[in-house]
């Protein structure tokens with residue numbers, strides 16, 4: 001090849017390692033993928049940004065190491081038998097995207113895309129994913145959700161809420177609930193709060209009820225592309241058929257799948273509706289004067305940016321504006337925020353396969369949050385809430401964790417948070 005040879009345009013999910021060959025060889029081995037962006041660093045303690053490298057301390061766990069593994073596989077310098085632990089190197093990555101973002105600022109390479117493509121290669125070769133992921137994949141194939149739950153239970157959270165079933169009655173806006181908040185009764189509060197807030201603001205809201213299926217985000221991140229393509233096709237067909245003009249979702253995994261990942265799947269139609277994360281939608285309703293908060297919530301809180309909402313999709317300011325619109329809330333910031341935020345440790349299948357690592361990563365975030373003097377962490381992701389919440393319980397720490405909607409509901413209806 002020459003430098004002048006035009007490269008074919010491909011969607012992300014049709015790319016193989018071959019498509020990253022130049023990028024992989026171009027890795028400068030500069031280590032920026034492990035570090036907090038230099039202009040933002042305030043202390044040595046919080047100067048790193050890759051949770052996997054911070055915990056395991058050898059390069060194959062970092063973005064740079066993924067480039068090296070990919071290069072060796074591509075060039076035939078490495079076989080799986082040489083280092084069976086390669087599966088662990090690839091799957092401890094939380095897919096937080098910090099390496100990708102910092103590398104792109106300086107070197108314009110794609111260490112996370114390379115890692116996700118490596119995972120797809122491992123799944124194809126029968127080496128990946130981790131054994132703990134296999135039940136999740138089986139469940140998605142058999143039950144359309146990762147939690148081994150019967151489809152009939154998907155709308156139980158909504159029994160006391162008057163929300164339209166969009167298959168029976170048309171609605172302007174569709175609430176895409178997501179598997180975790182629909183099936184896990186400790187997370188029902190988020191689905192119930194979200195629907196209550198939207199209906200209260202006069203939104204013409206419907207849902208798919210028991211017909212909703214997994215967005216496919218967990219299987220995409222794990223590297224099972226065939227199953228993800230099938231779910232993307234089914235979701236696009238079903239969502240387009242509803243005629244809804246807008247889709248609102250709370251789970252950052254669902255949001256990224258619907259708003260970004262489906263467009264990167266080959267040979268599927270476009271999703272017709274505009275897709276919003278619930279915090280974006282709330283922010284808009286506040287600006288339009290349709291959502292107001294009359295009761296003070298006197299709390300000092302800090303915002304934890306979920307990676308798939310922040311770094312992956314660029315939503316940083318909207319949830320902060322929502323919090324700042326609530327009387328009594330004192331928002332204080334951690335050292336690593338927005339595109340330099342520290343991951344909770346729960347994403348990319350890491351919590352499923354490496355609970356101990358996920359919990360240690362969450363504990364590091366809690367330590368950072370405590371330095372702000374905040375009484376509570378507020379976030380908007382079921383995995384962040386679970387992972388940080390479990391770590392708080394294990395530490396027997398009095399700090400609390402809330403979903404954004406918990407605080408909003410308190411400010412609107414004076415319910416307990």
Ligand code: SF4
Nearest residue numbers: 027028030031033103
């Ligand atoms: S992946 Fe990017 S940031 Fe990391 S070492 Fe290579 S060039 Fe540097």
Ligand code: SF4
Nearest residue numbers: 050093094096097099
């Ligand atoms: S995505 Fe996050 S956890 Fe994975 S290698 Fe990059 S910085 Fe590390």
